Amino acid sequence: xxxxxxxxxxxxxxxxxxxxxxxxxxxxxxxxxxxxxxxxxxxxxxxxxxxxxxxxxxxxxxxxxxxxxxxxxxxxxxxxxxxxxxxxxxxxxxxxxx
Amino acid sequence: xxxxxxxxxxxxxxxxxxxxxxxxxxxxxxxxxxxxxxxxxxxxxxxxxxxxxxxxxxxxxxxxxxxxxxxxxxxxxxxxxxxxxxxxxxxxxxxxxxxxxxxxxxxxxxxxxxxxxxxxxxxxxxxxxxxxxxxxxxxxxxxxxxxxxxxxxxxxxxxxxxxxxxxxxxxxxxxxxxxxxxxxxxxxxxxxxxxxxxxxxxxxxxxxxxxxxxxxxxxxxxxxxxxxxxxxxxxxxxxxxxxxxxxxxxxxxxxxxxxxxxxxxxxxxxxxxxxxxxxxxxxxxxxxxxxxxxxxxxxxxxxxxxxxxxxxxxxxxxxxxxxxxxxxxxxxx
Numbered sequence: 001x002x003x004x005x006x007x008x009x010x011x012x013x014x015x016x017x018x019x020x021x022x023x024x025x026x027x028x029x030x031x032x033x034x035x036x037x038x039x040x041x042x043x044x045x046x047x048x049x050x051x052x053x054x055x056x057x058x059x060x061x062x063x064x065x066x067x068x069x070x071x072x073x074x075x076x077x078x079x080x081x082x083x084x085x086x087x088x089x090x091x092x093x094x095x096x097x098x
Numbered sequence: 099x100x101x102x103x104x105x106x107x108x109x110x111x112x113x114x115x116x117x118x119x120x121x122x123x124x125x126x127x128x129x130x131x132x133x134x135x136x137x138x139x140x141x142x143x144x145x146x147x148x149x150x151x152x153x154x155x156x157x158x159x160x161x162x163x164x165x166x167x168x169x170x171x172x173x174x175x176x177x178x179x180x181x182x183x184x185x186x187x188x189x190x191x192x193x194x195x196x197x198x199x200x201x202x203x204x205x206x207x208x209x210x211x212x213x214x215x216x217x218x219x220x221x222x223x224x225x226x227x228x229x230x231x232x233x234x235x236x237x238x239x240x241x242x243x244x245x246x247x248x249x250x251x252x253x254x255x256x257x258x259x260x261x262x263x264x265x266x267x268x269x270x271x272x273x274x275x276x277x278x279x280x281x282x283x284x285x286x287x288x289x290x291x292x293x294x295x296x297x298x299x300x301x302x303x304x305x306x307x308x309x310x311x312x313x314x315x316x317x318x319x320x321x322x323x324x325x326x327x328x329x330x331x332x333x334x335x336x337x338x339x340x341x342x343x344x345x346x347x348x349x350x351x352x353x354x355x356x357x358x359x360x361x362x363x364x365x366x367x368x369x370x371x372x373x374x375x376x377x378x379x380x381x382x383x384x385x386x387x388x389x390x391x392x393x394x395x396x397x398x399x400x401x402x403x404x405x406x407x408x409x410x411x412x413x414x415x416x417x418x419x420x421x422x423x424x425x426x427x428x429x430x431x
Binding site for chain 1: 108109112116119120123124126127132135136139142143146149150153154155157158161162165166169170173174177178180181182192196197200201203204207208211212215216218219221223224225226228229230233236239240243244247248251252255258259261262263265266269270272
């Protein structure tokens, strides 16, 4: 049964990775990162249940806290960039090149 | 029930939620509108929350719903609305062979991850129930761990969160190019403009209120009968154009002429160019404003008509007073 959860987590992680590489809207890329974090969380919880110890759930909890902080920073950066560039496409970030 | 004896509730939950989660993840990547992607991500997160609940992690179930679906995803939607909800991604490939390379990379990562994770799965699953009950519950068990073994990590998340909050405020705060002018500076600037260029330091006149027109595009009249240019917003004046004085005075003169002729001979309503056939001649003389009002259904081209009338009703009193000298002057002519 645990292997099924692991396979689901791996599939979700891969979909998130593919989306991260394919999409060019910064917001959607960010959502794909969240999807990958969620896949990792699922693996934490599945293995916590597999071995019968709660440390995995604590790890998933910390991942959620870090994800919340990361989303706050990332979204404010996206808002700042979109305010000056009028776009959230990551193709435009080539203008950052020195 | 006897036909499918080996299926447990956990497995049913898993299969339903797994299908929903994968569908949501595929939708997240394929939908071109960010709003649809965000809603698909919500589907994934809720499915995962249900899986957490079935895996003996009720605390994470609640946190997943509250923090991820409730806070993080709503923050995403908020930003999507902020930066433009109508934006769609273009489907053109900017890099040649990008998609093929991504597909190969995705397959490679999938195979590697399956192999790596398969190393970790061995032995029989214990289930987290015993750990939960030995600590007196899932939340109590997590609290024991967080506040003993992981207390340093927990304290550092506090620093992380406060840093994130401060950083978000610093990043999202727009920098002012120059200092905002206060009331004192604005008053001083206005008086300086008066001293230098003779610009009137007082407030601008409000738009004209007449029996036929009281929209904000109608200019007010000065005591000498000319149009007050300042009384109409420059945008409206450019778009609609200011009415001429004659057009504004037209109905007024018409009524005056009608009253004067009525004094000499019996009034014939048909002579006047009004649409209102039901008006009796007797009603015309005392309340000319009312009758003229009835025919006021011909706004100038592009003029915002009825809606503005409501907004202007507040100011109509002041303007009516302001119009009185001009009215009387015109009557005397």
